[in-house]
Amino acid sequence: xxxxxxxxxxxxxxxxxxxxxxxxxxxxxxxxxxxxxxxxxxxxxxxxxxxxxxxxxxxxxxxxxxxxxxxxxxxxxxxxxxxxxxxxxxxxxxxxxxxxxxxxxxxxxxxxxxxxxxxxxxxxxxxxxxxxxxxxxxxxxxxxxxxxxxxxxxxxxxxxxxxxxxxxxxxxxxxxxxxxxxxxxxxxxxxxxxxxxxxxxxxxxxxxxxxxxxxxxxxxxxxxxxxxxxxxxxxxxxxxxxxxxxxxxxxxxxxxxxxxxxxxxxxxxxxxxxxxxxxxxxxxxxxxxxxxxxxxxxxxxxxxxxxxxxxxxxxxxxxxxxxxxxxxxxxxxxxxxxxxxxxxxxxxxxxxxxxxxxxxxxxxxxxxxxxxxxxxxxxxxxxxxxxxxxxxxxxxxxxxxxxxxxxxxxxxxxxxxxxxxxxxxxxxxxxxx
Ligand code: HAM
Numbered sequence: 001x002x003x004x005x006x007x008x009x010x011x012x013x014x015x016x017x018x019x020x021x022x023x024x025x026x027x028x029x030x031x032x033x034x035x036x037x038x039x040x041x042x043x044x045x046x047x048x049x050x051x052x053x054x055x056x057x058x059x060x061x062x063x064x065x066x067x068x069x070x071x072x073x074x075x076x077x078x079x080x081x082x083x084x085x086x087x088x089x090x091x092x093x094x095x096x097x098x099x100x101x102x103x104x105x106x107x108x109x110x111x112x113x114x115x116x117x118x119x120x121x122x123x124x125x126x127x128x129x130x131x132x133x134x135x136x137x138x139x140x141x142x143x144x145x146x147x148x149x150x151x152x153x154x155x156x157x158x159x160x161x162x163x164x165x166x167x168x169x170x171x172x173x174x175x176x177x178x179x180x181x182x183x184x185x186x187x188x189x190x191x192x193x194x195x196x197x198x199x200x201x202x203x204x205x206x207x208x209x210x211x212x213x214x215x216x217x218x219x220x221x222x223x224x225x226x227x228x229x230x231x232x233x234x235x236x237x238x239x240x241x242x243x244x245x246x247x248x249x250x251x252x253x254x255x256x257x258x259x260x261x262x263x264x265x266x267x268x269x270x271x272x273x274x275x276x277x278x279x280x281x282x283x284x285x286x287x288x289x290x291x292x293x294x295x296x297x298x299x300x301x302x303x304x305x306x307x308x309x310x311x312x313x314x315x316x317x318x319x320x321x322x323x324x325x326x327x328x329x330x331x332x333x334x335x336x337x338x339x340x341x342x343x344x345x346x347x348x349x350x351x352x353x354x355x356x357x358x359x360x361x362x363x364x365x366x367x368x369x370x371x372x373x374x375x376x377x378x379x380x381x382x383x384x385x386x387x388x389x390x391x392x393x394x395x396x397x398x399x400x401x402x403x404x405x406x407x408x409x410x411x412x413x414x415x416x417x418x419x420x421x422x423x424x425x426x427x428x429x430x431x432x433x
Contacts, residue, residue: 009119009120010118010120019338020334020338021321022338024321027150028319031150032124035126035146036100037101038100038101040084040087040101040103041105042083042087042103043077043083044076044105045077046075046086047072047074048065048073050075050083051063051079051082053082059078062078062111063075078107080107081276081303081318082303082307084125085306086307088304088312092304092312093310098128098129098136099130100127102124102127104123106122107121108120116323118322123319124321125317125318126143126317128314128315129314130314134250134251135254137251137254137279138257138258140297141258142258142260144317145260145263147319151333155262157327158284158285158286158327159263159264159284159287160260160263160265161267161283161284161285162248162251162255162265162270163268163269163271163280165186165278165280165281165298166247166279167248168189168271170244171240172209172217175209175216176213177209178207181207181208185207186271187273188204191273201214248280252266272296272298276302277298277300278300279298279301280299280315281297281298281299283295286323291326292323294323294324295320297316297318300315341392342391342392343395344370344393344395344397344431345374345388345414346396346399347381347387347388347396347397347399348379348384349381349384349398350379350399352403353399353401357373357399360397360427361373367428367432372393388414395413397412398410398419403424407423407424409422411431
């Protein structure tokens, strides 16, 4: 007999996993809405070319793609940003600005499955379009922090590492990288931790970074800056004009104004692999650097135009479920059991009352109460209460010898142990009260 397994790098969601997924999606949704974002969704596959325009080599080499019966080349979405840019370009004039959208798509990338990396995962996307104000970059970062805080994380656990492609570009050009090699330099820097040092140095050499300038760049990249004063130091130490750092200084002011400066640090080593970023770039990391990025994003001011829309500045980020869940587990912040707990467990303690059970269960459910009962035919109350406990029910409704004749039941509060008798007609108000 054929035996099948879920494809490599995908997940089956049994009830506990599904409940966690819904819990996380609930938090993503709640935080998005309170920060003023509206939910959108798109198709799970798109024309293959959509990703070739500007996602960059990394993502294109990881596409799951296929040809349909009409010979159209399609790809399963590896990220949501191109879909969002296509949607905005299509309706740009009808949409009031700023556009603040969030989505929670499942995405597929043909990566080598490893800790923190799967072939199908969920990704919360938060994007703000139609303004180039650094307030927008800061509001996106604030929304990411709001979510992290919602799940119990603190600046002791995670940090938002921020950089700016224009700032890094200017520094790299000062250090000798030609303008037309900047994109290659970004992609190389993004892969720095994934390739051997020798290969990195060799590639950097080809881009115009010799050993001594590379060393200087590494020094800049390694700086973890937390304040404006430190920016001034960098400018002085590396002879970088102040104005080259202005964009980051402006963002820093906004982050401070949002009250989240302690969650943020600046790290010129962050350039991000995706080709469409044009300004600020940021990633959320576990502080010890133990895991891959929890989230990543940045400003992409040219993408909407590239998809045929009007010039529309944009900034946003994606946060995957996989690394976030690993970090929460590591820090002991995963809640015990997030499957829905029952409100009521109806149990039959005397066979004469069994004929009433379905009717009572139905009436409670019709009143909106999450109601369970046992499929066991036993009238052993101890055993049945154990089953009620397994559903984490708050109340047990016990049908006994008097139920059939006198229309009464006992209600037991399973948290306090208190028990009282009540008429069936009074049951809903008693349980809801
Ligand atoms: P990204 O850096 O490719 O950015 O992905 C963002 C996050 O998605 C990562 O930090 C990680 O948490 C998660 N992620 C990515 N690949 C995988 C994988 N194979 N398995 C599990 N999790 C993964 C983007 O996708 C951009 N489109 C985000 C964006 C939105 N930029 C602007 N708006």
